[in-house]
Every structure is written in C-alpha cells, then in structure tokens.
Amino acid sequence: METREIRGRGAVSNRAGRFESLAVEAVDDGWGVLDEPLPPLETTVLPEPAQSVITRNNSPDIPFDQSINPYRGCEHGCVYCFARPSHAYVNLSPGLDFETRLFFKKDAAQRLREELSRRAYRCSPINLGANTDPYQPLERRLGITRGILEVLAESHHPVTIVTKSALVVRDLDLLQRLAAERLTRVFVSVTTLDDELKRRMEPRAASPAARLATVRRLSEAGIPTGVMFAPVIPAINDHELESVVASAAEAGAATAGYLLLRLPGEVRELFYEWLEMHYPDRANRVRNRIRQLRGGRDNDPRFGSRMRGQGPWADLLRRRFETACRRHGLEHGRAEALETALFRPPSRAPGQMELW
Numbered sequence: 001m002e003t004r005e006i007r008g009r010g011a012v013s014n015r016a017g018r019f020e021s022l023a024v025e026a027v028d029d030g031w032g033v034l035d036e037p038l039p040p041l042e043t044t045v046l047p048e049p050a051q052s053v054i055t056r057n058n059s060p061d062i063p064f065d066q067s068i069n070p071y072r073g074c075e076h077g078c079v080y081c082f083a084r085p086s087h088a089y090v091n092l093s094p095g096l097d098f099e100t101r102l103f104f105k106k107d108a109a110q111r112l113r114e115e116l117s118r119r120a121y122r123c124s125p126i127n128l129g130a131n132t133d134p135y136q137p138l139e140r141r142l143g144i145t146r147g148i149l150e151v152l153a154e155s156h157h158p159v160t161i162v163t164k165s166a167l168v169v170r171d172l173d174l175l176q177r178l179a180a181e182r183l184t185r186v187f188v189s190v191t192t193l194d195d196e197l198k199r200r201m202e203p204r205a206a207s208p209a210a211r212l213a214t215v216r217r218l219s220e221a222g223i224p225t226g227v228m229f230a231p232v233i234p235a236i237n238d239h240e241l242e243s244v245v246a247s248a249a250e251a252g253a254a255t256a257g258y259l260l261l262r263l264p265g266e267v268r269e270l271f272y273e274w275l276e277m278h279y280p281d282r283a284n285r286v287r288n289r290i291r292q293l294r295g296g297r298d299n300d301p302r303f304g305s306r307m308r309g310q311g312p313w314a315d316l317l318r319r320r321f322e323t324a325c326r327r328h329g330l331e332h333g334r335a336e337a338l339e340t341a342l343f344r345p346p347s348r349a350p351g352q353m354e355l356w
Contacts, residue, residue: 005277008203009041010077011095011270012277017088041100045138048072048103053111053148054126060303063335064160067130068112070144072103074132076164076205079274080231083131085265094266099204102138109147113346116155123343126152129162129187137204140167149174155346156181158338162228164189164202166210169217176221182339185224187257188215190244192237200278201236212251219252226255226335232317233261234289235282241317242324249328256330258321260309261290263299289313 005012055067073087077099084094092101105111115121128134134145152159153174161168161184168175168186178184192198193208206214218225227248232238241258248256263271275283287298293309294300300309308314325332 006041006096008077009096009099010079010081010201010203010274011084011099012273013270014093014096015266015269017085017092017094017266041096043075043100043102045102045104047106050105050107050111052115053105053108054115055130061307062130064125064127064130066124067127068108068134068148069131070105070108070128070134070148071132071136071138073098073101075099075102075137076133076202078164078202078205080201080233080261080263080267080271081132082262082264082267084267084270086131088266095270104138104142104144106144108144109151112148112151113348116151116157117345117348121345123157123340125158125160125338125340127160127162133163133165133205134161135163135165135167137165137167139165140170146171146174149178151346152183153177156183156342156344158183158340158343160184160338161186162189163187164191164205164211166206166214169214172217172221172223175218175223179221179223181342183342185226185335185338186218187226187228187255188218188253189228189230190215190248191230192240193243193247194237194240197237200274212247215248215251215253219254224255224335225253226257227251227253228257228259229321230257230259231261232258233286234293234313235286236279238317241320245321245324245330246328249330254331255335256321256325256332258317259307260293260314260317262306263290264301268298 053068055069057065074081084098087094087098128145128148139145149159149171159178175184175186188211190208190211191202195207198205198208215225215227229241229244232241245256275286290298292311293314295310300306308318322332
C-alpha cells in the first residue's frame with residue numbers, strides 16, 4: 001500500500017472500502033515505478049439522484065433529528081472526517097476517492113419542497129453539514145446549498161449550519177432573513193490556529209484566519225454564531241483549546257462546543273497512515289491517548305461517550321473547555337431552541353400560488 005504525501009490532499013492512500021471483493025496493492029517490480037511521481041489527482045463530479053433529501057436520526061447525543069447533505073464526498077480533504085466510510089457504500093475508497101470523486105444532489109431544492117409540503121410533515125430544525133460540508137468549494141459553482149436555504153427561508157423553516165468554509169457569507173441575505181425570525185444558527189469549525197497543521201490536516205479548507213473572519217462577519221450581520229473546536233486530537237491540537245476559545249470570543253462568537261476525534265470504519269487506518277506520515281515522532285503517543293479515551297479501543301460508537309470519550313483525560317478536557325468558556329463569556333452545551341411555529345409549507349414549484 002503506497003503512502004506518500006499528495007499535495008492538496010488529506011488522505012495518503014486510496015485503500016479499498018470494507019465491502020470491496022477485490023483489493024489492489026502497489027508492488028515494486030524492479031522497474032522503479034513506485035519511485036516515480038504520481039500524476040495529478042483530478043476531481044470528478046457527478047449528479048446523484050435523490051428520492052428524498054431529509055435524513056432522520058434518533059441519536060441522543062446529536063442536537064437535531066433532521067439533516068440534509070447536499071454533497072457526498074468533500075473537497076476539503078480533512079483526514080479525520082467521520083463521513084469518509086460513506087464512500088464505501090458506493091464502491092469507492094474512503095481515502096482519496098472521498099476527496100476527488102464527488103456527488104451532488106441536483107434536485108435537492110425541489111425534493112425538499114415536496115417533502116415539506118406533505119400533510120404529515122412536522123417541523124423541526126434541519127441541519128446542513130451533519131456529514132460533509134455544505135459550503136465545500138463545489139458549492140461556489142453548483143449552489144445546491146443556496147437552493148435549499150431559499151426553500152427553507154420561503155417556508156420560515158428553522159435550520160442550523162456547520163461549516164469550515166468562508167463561502168457561507170455569500171448567503172448572508174438569506175441567513176439574515178432567517179435570523180430575524182429566530183430560525184437559524186451557524187457554527188464555524190475552527191480546528192486549529194496553526195496554518196501548517198491546517199494545511200496537513202484540512203488541506204483544502206479555509207485558513208484559520210479566514211474562518212475567524214467569517215465568524216466576525218456573521219456575528220456583525222446579526223446571525224447567531226458559534227465555534228466548534230472539532231475534532232480534538234490528543235497531542236496534535238488539544239493544546240490549542242484555550243487559544244481557539246479565546247479567538248472565537250474575540251471574533252464575536254456567542255457559543256462554543258467541542259467534539260473528540262472519532263475513528264469509525266476505514267477512518268482508523270487512514271488517520272494512522274496520515275499520522276505516521278506527518279508526525280511519526282508522536283504517533284505512538286497519539287494512539288495510546290486515543291485508546292485511553294476510548295476504553296482501550298480505537299473507536300467507541302456508544303451513545304453518550306462517542307463524542308466526549310471517558311476517563312481522566314476526558315474529564316480534564318471537559319473542565320478545561322468549561323473554564324475557557326466561562327473566562328471568555330461563551331455559552332456552551334445545548335443552545336436555545338429555534339422557532340418552529342412560523343413554518344408554512346412551501347409551494348410545490350417556485351412562484352406557484354396555493355389553491356387553498
């Protein structure tokens with residue numbers, strides 16, 4: 001299995017997903033092919049038909065039960081992304097394929113109109129960004145997320161957004177309309193303040209400075225804005241917790257949260273490959289600390305502990321975070337509920353009048 005840094009990409013291999021019947025492995029046949037530079041990885045984008053767009057969950061440790069993912073795969077290339085295993089379900093690699101073979105829900109806005117117009121629909125906040133970033137670079141060209149927001153604004157429907165992209169400010173007009181009726185909240189993910197770590201860990205995401213500038217612009221525009229320090233990775237970025245919280249408060253954030261690194265499915269091997277490539281001096285330390293947090297395992301999928309971990313180090317992390325939030329006047333924990341009573345089903349087609 002070849003593992004070498006690829007400029008602009010997070011994963012360092014394209015290992016097969018767990019459902020593949022065949023595996024491909026690079027072998028040195030003596031001709032020196034493995035030492036030759038690889039051709040540039042091109043990004044391919046394909047439409048993904050969708051019968052419906054709203055995904056529902058009943059997880060007790062997620063603060064929403066409805067979400068929409070406009071895209072499958074993500075150009076940001078964050079090596080730790082827990083959504084990577086979803087590519088294995090379409091016979092693609094959770095590694096480099098996840099970053100370069102992307103899918104978009106072309107008719108997402110129309111499908112959403114249809115679902116919100118059903119008599120049985122009951123309004124509850126919809127989250128954008130539960131899996132992949134709704135404002136990844138592809139959105140600038142395709143505008144799928146903006147189309148979804150237009151339907152939600154027309155319907156006076158509550159929506160929360162999680163992103164690490166500065167592109168979200170493009171939609172300030174819609175977000176301000178929603179915020180005026182207490183219908184939206186935006187969380188910007190700030191994983192590090194270190195540009196070099198960001199480049200290695202989240203190669204195509206916005207810089208730390210750009211994310212904090214985004215927080216400032218959203219806050220100044222009257223959009224309730226929070227910062228997510230996620231994921232916390234022991235011995236990689238955990239020492240930045242207090243600095244990130246302080247910077248978030250200075251930029252105008254009102255709330256903050258954090259999540260611990262998760263390594264489900266294929267993410268485990270992809271992350272450890274990346275760790276050996278970029279931080280071999282501390283790889284064992286990181287692995288050991290992760291296992292201390294996860295009851296001796298690399299991943300703990302159980303509700304209640306999967307987001308925060310367990311044990312003394314998890315308790316220390318929680319106390320550090322709570323102290324930092326108090327010091328800088330940031331709220332943490334579950335935020336105030338968004339408005340749902342204003343919801344009105346949208347028309348079946350844009351601009352169509354209702355008969356009754």
